[in-house]
Amino acid sequence: MDRYHSRKIEQHWQKKWEETGLNRAVRRPDRPKHYALTMLPYPSGDLHIGHWYAMVPSDARARFMRMKGYNVLFPMGFDAFGLPAENAAIKRGIHPHVWTMGNIERMRRQLKSMGAMFDWEREIISCLPGYYKWTQWFFLKFYEKGLAYKKLAPVDYCPQCRTTLAREQVWGEDRHCERCKTPVIKKELSQWFFRITDYAEELLDFSKIDWPERVVTMQKNWIGKSEGAEVTFRMETGEEVTVFTTRPDTLWGATFMVLAPEHPLVEKITTEPYKGAVRDYRKQAERQSEIERLSTEKEKTGVFTGAYAINPVNGEKVPVWIADYVMMGYGTGAIMAVPAHDERDMAFAKKYNLEIREVIQPVGAGDYEKPFTDPNSGVMVNSGPFTGLPAAEGREKVIAWLEEKGVGKRAVNYRLRDWLISRQRYWGAPIPVIYCPECGTVPVPYDQLPVLLPEDAEFLPTGESPLKYHEAFLKTTCPRCQGPAERETDTMDTFLCSSWYQYAYLSPYYEGEVPFDPEEAAYWLPVDQYTGGVEHACMHLIYTRFFTKVLRDLGLVNFDEPMLSLRNQGIILGEDSEKMSKSRGNVIAPDELVEKYGADTVRAYLMFGWRWELGGAWDSKGIEGCHRFLHRVWELLLAPVSEPGGEIPEEQVKNLRRKVHQTIRKATHDLENFSFNTYIASLMELSNLMTKVKKELYATEAWQEAVETFVLLLAPACPHLAEEIWARLGREYSVHEQSWPVWDEKLAAEETVEIVIQVNGKIKDRMVIPVGAEEGWVKETALARTAVAEFLNGRPVRKVIYVPGRLVNIVA
RNA sequence: GCGAGAGUGGCGGAAUCGGCAGACGCGCCAGAUUUAGGAUCUGGUGGGCAACCGUAGGGGUUCAAGUCCCCUCUCUCGCACCA
Numbered sequence: 001m002d003r004y005h006s007r008k009i010e011q012h013w014q015k016k017w018e019e020t021g022l023n024r025a026v027r028r029p030d031r032p033k034h035y036a037l038t039m040l041p042y043p044s045g046d047l048h049i050g051h052w053y054a055m056v057p058s059d060a061r062a063r064f065m066r067m068k069g070y071n072v073l074f075p076m077g078f079d080a081f082g083l084p085a086e087n088a089a090i091k092r093g094i095h096p097h098v099w100t101m102g103n104i105e106r107m108r109r110q111l112k113s114m115g116a117m118f119d120w121e122r123e124i125i126s127c128l129p130g131y132y133k134w135t136q137w138f139f140l141k142f143y144e145k146g147l148a149y150k151k152l153a154p155v156d157y158c159p160q161c162r163t164t165l166a167r168e169q170v171w172g173e174d175r176h177c178e179r180c181k182t183p184v185i186k187k188e189l190s191q192w193f194f195r196i197t198d199y200a201e202e203l204l205d206f207s208k209i210d211w212p213e214r215v216v217t218m219q220k221n222w223i224g225k226s227e228g229a230e231v232t233f234r235m236e237t238g239e240e241v242t243v244f245t246t247r248p249d250t251l252w253g254a255t256f257m258v259l260a261p262e263h264p265l266v267e268k269i270t271t272e273p274y275k276g277a278v279r280d281y282r283k284q285a286e287r288q289s290e291i292e293r294l295s296t297e298k299e300k301t302g303v304f305t306g307a308y309a310i311n312p313v314n315g316e317k318v319p320v321w322i323a324d325y326v327m328m329g330y331g332t333g334a335i336m337a338v339p340a341h342d343e344r345d346m347a348f349a350k351k352y353n354l355e356i357r358e359v360i361q362p363v364g365a366g367d368y369e370k371p372f373t374d375p376n377s378g379v380m381v382n383s384g385p386f387t388g389l390p391a392a393e394g395r396e397k398v399i400a401w402l403e404e405k406g407v408g409k410r411a412v413n414y415r416l417r418d419w420l421i422s423r424q425r426y427w428g429a430p431i432p433v434i435y436c437p438e439c440g441t442v443p444v445p446y447d448q449l450p451v452l453l454p455e456d457a458e459f460l461p462t463g464e465s466p467l468k469y470h471e472a473f474l475k476t477t478c479p480r481c482q483g484p485a486e487r488e489t490d491t492m493d494t495f496l497c498s499s500w501y502q503y504a505y506l507s508p509y510y511e512g513e514v515p516f517d518p519e520e521a522a523y524w525l526p527v528d529q530y531t532g533g534v535e536h537a538c539m540h541l542i543y544t545r546f547f548t549k550v551l552r553d554l555g556l557v558n559f560d561e562p563m564l565s566l567r568n569q570g571i572i573l574g575e576d577s578e579k580m581s582k583s584r585g586n587v588i589a590p591d592e593l594v595e596k597y598g599a600d601t602v603r604a605y606l607m608f609g610w611r612w613e614l615g616g617a618w619d620s621k622g623i624e625g626c627h628r629f630l631h632r633v634w635e636l637l638l639a640p641v642s643e644p645g646g647e648i649p650e651e652q653v654k655n656l657r658r659k660v661h662q663t664i665r666k667a668t669h670d671l672e673n674f675s676f677n678t679y680i681a682s683l684m685e686l687s688n689l690m691t692k693v694k695k696e697l698y699a700t701e702a703w704q705e706a707v708e709t710f711v712l713l714l715a716p717a718c719p720h721l722a723e724e725i726w727a728r729l730g731r732e733y734s735v736h737e738q739s740w741p742v743w744d745e746k747l748a749a750e751e752t753v754e755i756v757i758q759v760n761g762k763i764k765d766r767m768v769i770p771v772g773a774e775e776g777w778v779k780e781t782a783l784a785r786t787a788v789a790e791f792l793n794g795r796p797v798r799k800v801i802y803v804p805g806r807l808v809n810i811v812a
Numbered sequence: 813g814c815g816a817g818a819g820u821g822g823c824g825g826a827a828u829c830g831g832c833a834g835a836c837g838c839g840c841c842a843g844a845u846u847u848a849g850g851a852u853c854u855g856g857u858g859g860g861c862a863a864c865c866g867u868a869g870g871g872g873u874u875c876a877a878g879u880c881c882c883c884u885c886u887c888u889c890g891c892a893c894c895a
Contacts, residue, residue, distance in 0.1 A: 214816060218890060221815060226894075245895060258895090300893085325893050335895045343813095344893050415894060537890075608837070609824060614817095614888095619824065625837050628852090669828080678826070681836035688836090756832045761876050763832065801875055806831050811875045 004634035006598020010720040014115060022734055023117045025073040027523045034070035035524050036062040037502055037563070039532030039540075040077045040124075043103040044084055047110035049580070049588045049606075049618070053572045056603045057612055057676045058531040059116040060716040064671045065529075066117070067715065067740035073524055074117050075505035077124035078104050081132075081494045083166055086427045096427040097455065100127060110591060115599050115719050117736070122505045126497040130509030132429035133450035135497050137515060138547070139421075139432055140443050141554055147195045150441075153420055157187035164189075164424040175287065186286045191422035192431060192490065196546045200225070200414045202560075203545055211566040212613075218537040224415025229399045231336065231408035233257060233309040235269055236317070241309060244331035244413050247341065247375060248402065249395040251313045252383040253359035254336035255349070257320045258302065260328040261285040269320065271306030278303055278322060285324040300325060300348045311336075312407040313398075314384060323348060331413055339371065346371040359383050360391050419543065421493045426457055426466035428491025436478035436485040445479050451487070465489035498540055499547040502527050502562060514556060521557065530563035533571075541566075567674050570615025572606075577617040588618050600718035601627045607676035607717055626680075630721060633687055633714065637707050637725050641698040652693050653702045659689050660706045661748035664741045667713045676717075683713060709741050756807040757782045759791050775802050782808040 017023060027033075038058040041051055062074040078100075085096035092099075104125060111118065124131055142148040156165040158177035164187075169178045176183050196203075200223055206216045228246035235241065241257070259266055261282045270278045281303045302323030309320050318336075325344055326335055339349035339356040349356050360378040372378060380386045380394045389397065402408030422431070430451045432444035444451055457470045467473050467489035478485040500515070506524055507517035526548075548562040573579060574586025581587065593602045605626040610616045663686040670679035690706055697703045707729070715722035715735050726735035750771055755778070757765040765787040769778060779800045782788060792812055799811040 214890090217816060221891065224891095224894065228895085243895075247895080325895095327894075330894050332895095337895085342893095342895070344895080347893090413894085415891095534889080611825070616824065619838070622824065622838055629837085631852095673828090677824090678836080681826075684836055754832080758831090758876075761874095766832080799875065801831090803831050803876090807876085809831080809875055 001639055004631050004721070006600060006630075006720070007595075009724045010113075010115060010599050013720045013723045014112065017734075020734075022736065023074075023119050024121060025071070025075075025119045027520065028071045029523070031069065031071040033524055034062070034065045034072045034529070035502075035527045036065065036072060036074045036529045037505075037527045037531070038074075038076075039530075039536070040079050040498070040501060041107065042082060042084070043078045043080055043100055043107055045103055045106075047107050047590055049572055049590050049593075051111075052114060052590050052602065053606050053615065054532060054569050055111075055116060056114065056606050057569065057674070058529075059114070059118075060603070060607060060676065061529070061671055061674070063117055063716040063719065063736060064740065066736065067712070067738060069739065072117070073122075073505070074119065075122040075124075076111060076116075076118040076120070077122075077501060077505065077508075078107070078126065079494060079498050079501070080104065080125050080127035081428045081491075081497055083425065083427070086425060089427075095455070097127070100427075101125075113591070113594050113599055114603070117719075122508055124501060124504045124508045126494070126501065126504075127427070128509065129450045129452055130511075131504060132453075132497070134504070134510070134515035135429045135492065135500070136432040136444070136449050136451060137446065138496070138500060139492065140446065140449075142194060142550065143433075143443055145550070145554070147198065147550060148192060148421075149195065150190055150192055152188045153191045153193075154186040154188050155191075155424070156184045158182055158184055183287070189422070189424070191420055192433075192488075194419040194421055194546075196419045196542075197414055197416055199546050199549050200416050202549060203416075203542060209561045209564055209566070211563075212534075212568055215534065215537045215541065215566065215568070219542055222416065222538040222542065226413050226415075228411060228413070229402060229408050230332070230411040231312065231402060233312060233318075233336065235265075235320070236308045236310070237269060239265055239269060241265060241320075241334050242332050243334045243336045244411060245336060247338065247395070248398040248408070249375075249380055249383075249386070249389075249391045250338040250341045250359055251311070251336070251398060252380075252386075253338040253340050253357045254311055254318060255339060255355040255357055256318050256337045257309050258323045258326045258335050258337050258345075258348070259305075259320065260326040260333040261322045261324055262328040263322070263333045266305065266322055269305055269307040274304060274306040278305055281322060281324075288324065300344065300351055302348060302352070304352075312402075312405070319354070321348075321352070329417055330415065341371050341373055343371055343373065357382065419493075419495075419546075421496060422490040423493055424465040425491050426453075428494060429453070429497065430467065430473075431488040431490050431492055433488040434476055434478060434485050435488065436481060436483060438483055439478055439480045439485075442478055442480050442485070448479070453491075465491070467491070495540060495543050499543045500551075502544070503551075503557075525557060526559050526561065527563040528565060530566045531569065532566075534568040567613070569612050570610065572610075572615050573617045575618045575620060593623070597623060597627045598630075598720075600721045601630055604630065604680060604717055608680040610677065612674055612676050629684060629687070630718065632691070633710070633721070634725070636687055636690055636694065637710060638728055641695055646696075648700060649696060652696055653700055656689065656693055656697060656706055657702050657747050658750070659686055660702075660709050661743040661745075663713065664709060664743035665748055668740070668743070671716065680717060683710070683717075686710060686713075711735060712738055712741050753805050755805065757785060757788060758807055758809040759788060760811060761809060764788060764791050771805065775804070778802055779808060783810065 036058065038055050059074065062072050066072040080100050085100045088094060088099045089096045126132065139148060156170050158165055158180065160180045160182035161177060165177060165184055170184050171178050174183055204220060204223055204225060226246050228244060229248040230242050230244050231251065232240050232242050266278065300323065302321045305320050305322060307320040308317045311318050326333065337345040337348065339345040339354065340358045341360055346356065359380060359382050360372060361381045362372050362378050376392055378391045380389045380391060386394045386398060399410050430453055432449060432451045434442045434444060436442050454470050454473045457466050474486050474489060476485055476487050477483065503516045506520035510516050544562050548557065549560060551557045552560060574584065576586050578584055578586060590602065601623065605623040608626055609619065609622050663682050666682040667679050670682065711722050711725050719736060722735050752768050753771050754766055754768045756763050757767065765785050779802055788810060795812045797810055797812050801809040
């Protein structure tokens with residue numbers, strides 16, 4: 001018999017699967033559907049082992065579902081717009097389109113070597129007009145619904161390169177441009193936003209989805225709901241400033257106010273002697289990143305504006321300061337400061353000698369070194385009519401009182417900000433808007449989509465959106481008045497493209513009236529199982545939930561959540577336990593591994609080596625073990641036994657059959673629960689037993705059953721090897737369309753079990769008893785054991801505990 | 813600083829419900845085969861001579877704790893003074 005030759009087998013079956021359309025997913029009303037989705041890659045160059053680690057187990061599970069009788073859709077595509085393509089273009093003079101499509105071609109070939117059940121006829125590439133036409137269509141729908149709007153927002157900007165910078169392009173503590181090292185500045189640009197905050201409340205509801213607790217928690221924190229009140233302070237000069245507070249019960253302790261340096265009122269209220277200091281401080285604050293401004297390490301800084309506001313609850317004059325620890329993007333960009341009951345305000349008050357007035361008294365011994373900040377205990381003091389009330393109760397009463405007096409109201413605040421979708425980039429989907437000097441902002445009519453990205457644009461850094469310099473693109477006519485007009489030249493954030501890609505797979509580059517085929521949608525949606533990295537917990541995974549809720553409100557889908565179940569995989573590190581990177585030289589290339597061991601070995605090792613959700617360091621010895629395992633499986637299942645026959649030991653037959661059924665049970669359970677490492681381990685255990693009994697049992701039916709079952713259980717993990725063995729066993733093509741084996745509890749059940757005998761919790765003896773032995777008998781038998789008697793040494797037995805099938809514990 | 817997760821042999825990891833700690837694999841050791849090496853196969857492998865001791869450390873609950881509770885330490889991830 002020939003040896004296991006992985007490459008030959010893999011190429012052969014990949015070709016055959018393609019020819020026979022094995023992995024085509026077509027609607028079949030007679031079968032339950034299962035939409036398995038794994039995050040689509042960015043076409044950055046070569047497929048990385050991390051892609052394999054994410055996709056292979058997802059594929060194995062999709063295959064398992066198919067064998068369980070589901071009609072499975074498992075598509076693949078490319079998230080193809082984005083910054084790296086532009087960077088590569090600038091660096092090497094290749095057009096982003098050429099660079100991207102070249103990478104896609106290479107990665108598609110690499111993906112195919114994985115042997116996954118991707119339906120390639122449903123592939124989508126987000127930078128093609130047939131795709132981004134619909135991304136633009138969504139923009140228009142959002143605009144119609146009032147969910148897209150424009151406002152001024154700051155961007156990081158390099159004055160030297162004259163270009164907007166992404167956060168990853170700003171380096172170092174002095175925040176310089178990665179290319180020319182010039183310190184970056186902030187620039188205010190008019191940009192498009194999506195009103196995701198309209199959906200903040202609904203996005204906090206996770207009751208309809210089975211997502212990891214970790215992700216749910218992260219999203220909840222990201223959305224960051226807090227309840228309290230908005231209170232209006234009037235300046236001495238008449239202007240009003242509204243603050244948000246979660247602690248209206250501390251209003252009587254507000255001894256000063258702080259505005260964000262960018263607050264629009266700062267200019268107006270600052271009095272003459274303080275103008276210089278305020279201007280300097282604002283300039284300095286502008287240079288810092290949000291992360292720097294919010295660093296706890298940093299000492300609090302701020303300057304006085306010279307202005308005073310009136311605290312509406314007691315009519316007292318409080319000074320108004322500006323400080324960079326107050327953010328324009330959160331709340332109202334202004335706070336009332338209560339130093340006695342807030343750590344930041346306390347630090348600030350101490351530094352600048354501002355009044356600290358206690359208005360909540362701790363119940364019992366308070367720690368007066370630190371401000372007392374617990375919102376759920378303490379009693380209000382020095383608080384006018386509310387003095388003496390418990391803080392929690394007082395909070396409610398104060399809100400009612402503020403509303404009655406007309407100086408405040410109950411309010412909810414979210415940390416979540418509206419989604420900035422404008423990018424001053426070339427390589428993205430153009431925002432389909434036209435600016436007309438007569439008609440103003442005019443959306444591009446639907447029948448003029450897509451707004452094509454011109455191929456000959458100058459995408460080198462020019463200081464503006466590159467499309468601004470493309471006359472043919474820029475100059476257009478107004479769809480309303482037919483007069484001369486200009487197009488919007490910003491492109492859309494690529495997170496938009498990936499917010500709806502799960503729907504694009506239904507009917508790639510659809511040409512109907514809506515973005516995807518309604519019949520396909522009715523059958524396949526929503527996504528049943530989503531898999532991908534946890535790093536997307538707060539951006540992509542919130543955006544796509546938001547998108548789906550808007551799609552629902554547009555009547556395009558009839559469910560609330562895009563993905564019913566989500567599981568995250570971990571990260572594979574280099575053999576040195578460091579993140580893989582070219583500069584470290586610790587990158588593991590899947591192509592080389594496939595060349596050396598074959599795809600099935602790589603697949604098996606990626607499933608076996610780590611707990612999937614954790615990941616860990618690559619081990620080049622570990623993969624050898626999996627390679628050996630597959631060679632042994634080949635010999636075990638295919639090599640004939642020279643002299644079978646002879647006496648057949650019935651006990652052995654029973655044991656083999658039991659192990660087979662136990663393995664089916666274990667493998668099924670593990671695949672259902674994404675426990676891929678133990679699934680592979682259970683196959684190894686079965687193969688170890690089969691190796692032991694092969695010679696004796698070769699001629700039996702039980703052996704045949706074991707062989708056949710083994711191949712079926714192996715199929716999700718090692719699809720090529722399983723297919724080859726299946727064919728060599730003379731079975732009908734394809735192993736992947738067979739039914740997943742079903743175990744028989746009776747056959748899987750053990751007849752006897754070894755139980756442990758403990759005395760006072762320490763193991764002293766063991767005995768083998770029949771399963772289901774009567775409790776009284778077991779206890780008696782255990783007590784009668786000589787080892788037990790010796791140990792007890794005449795002491796009276798107080799209690800005997802029997803855990804069926806596990807142990808007897810004698811308490812003496 | 814806040815939030816989440818993790819810490820088990822030399823290594824990756826296993827241990828469905830609180831009930832035999834270390835499944836499976838790597839590595840290592842011994843043997844077989846081989847001129848030798850490699851490859852392959854078979855057996856062994858937490859520590860300790862033992863009694864016993866062992867799941868980051870300390871305490872607790874329980875007949876019984878890797879698992880539950882409290883405290884401490886370390887690491888990873890996320891968020892960054894969130895009013």
